[in-house]
Amino acid sequence: MRIGRVEIHPLNAGTLRLDGGAMFGVVPRTLWEQKMQPDEKNRIGMTMNPLLLRTGGKNVLLDTGAGDKQDARFRDTYALGPSTLSASLARHGLGPADIHLVVNTHLHFDHAGGNTVRDEAGRIVPVFPNARYVVQRAEFEEALAAHERNRASYLPENYRPLFDEGRLELADGELEVAPDVALAPLPGHTRGLQGLLIRSGGETGLYLSDCVPTSHHIPFPWIMAYDLYPTETLATKKRILPEAAREGWTLFFEHDPEVPAARIEETAPGRFAVHPLTVEGW
Ligand SMILES: [Zn+2]
Known part of the structure; x- marks a missing residue:
């Protein structure tokens, strides 16, 4: 799809399952199970949907899924399927070396795990050899200061080697990172959570992340x-x-297994209808 002059492709980086109650917070199960059916372990099935943007001769990747570095026990906990990010990129004729910029919406493992890979010598190296990586400074600092409530989500091997190599840039708030494409802070899930705002040719798109x-x-x-x-x-x-x-x-949804993109309509104050968009080849 296009938004003005920006070409946009939702990708599929693989599947995971998370506890349905944790996914919907204070919403009672009797309500959320009408939307997403839990399995026998009360988990709901989701996908990881990074976004590929092509604009001004640049290829921008927004989030990288969970990657393949984790051991069997970790993968079983979250029912992580194999990473399908490189196959998804290949469908658009791109390899890892073609990505110029990786934006991490935040550093949780299911968003930044595909940043790095372990090479034959066991070293952690960038998956995208020619890319700059960008995250909000507030997010990086929160990851470094992780505590009992959020530590399970932050795996330093996904971002620390990039920072130590000088590959991970820290942004402060809104920043245009490619023509018509800007970082957009969306605090709450974490303090430094960011989405990406695309404004081009009179149209607007927003990647909402978590x-x-x-x-x-x-x-x-x-x-x-x-x-x-x-x-x-x-x-x-x-x-x-x-x-x-x-x-x-x-609007782009990072974990929706069926609706990667939609428009919404406010049918009454604070009430919205969702109109899914068809995404070719997703
Ligand atoms: Zn998250």
């Missing part, structure tokens, strides 16, 4: 229990979703 991980998380109180600052997530949603509805933005 602020609104699936299309079922559009209602204001449908907020993950994983969020470190849930009331900030609420404020962020109230700031962006009415505007997105009014202006017909294309």
Whole structure:
């Protein structure tokens, strides 16, 4: 699909399963199970949907999925399937060396795990040899100061070697990273969470990352229990979703197994209808 002059392709980096109650926070199971059916371990199945943007001769990758570095026990905990990111990129004629910029929305393992890989000598090296990597400074600092409540999500091998090599750039707030493409802070899930805002040719798109991980998380109180600052997530949603509805933005969902992109309509104050978009080849 296109937004103005920016070519955009939702990718598929693989599958994972997370506890349904954790995914929907204070929402009772009797409500969320009508939207996403849990398995016998109460987990719901999701995908990891990075985004590929092509603009001004540059290839930008937004998040990298979970990668393949983790051991069998870790993969079993989250029912992580094999990484399909490189196959998904190949469908667009691109290899890892063709990516100029990797934007990490945040550094949780299911968003940054595909940043790095272990080579034959056991060293952690970048997957994308020619890319700069960018994350918000607030996110990097939160990862370094991880504590009992969020430590399971932060695996230093996914970002620390990049930083030590001078490959990981730290941004402070909004920043244009490619023509018509800018970092957009979406605090709440973590303090330094960012999405990506595409404004081109009078159209707008927003990649929501874990602020609104699936299309079922559009209602204001449908907020993950994983969020470190849930009331900030609420404020962020109230700031962006009415505007997105009014202006017909294309919204991208990073963990929705069925709806990678949609438009929304505000049918009553604070109530939204979701209109999924067809994405060729996803
Ligand atoms: Zn996350």
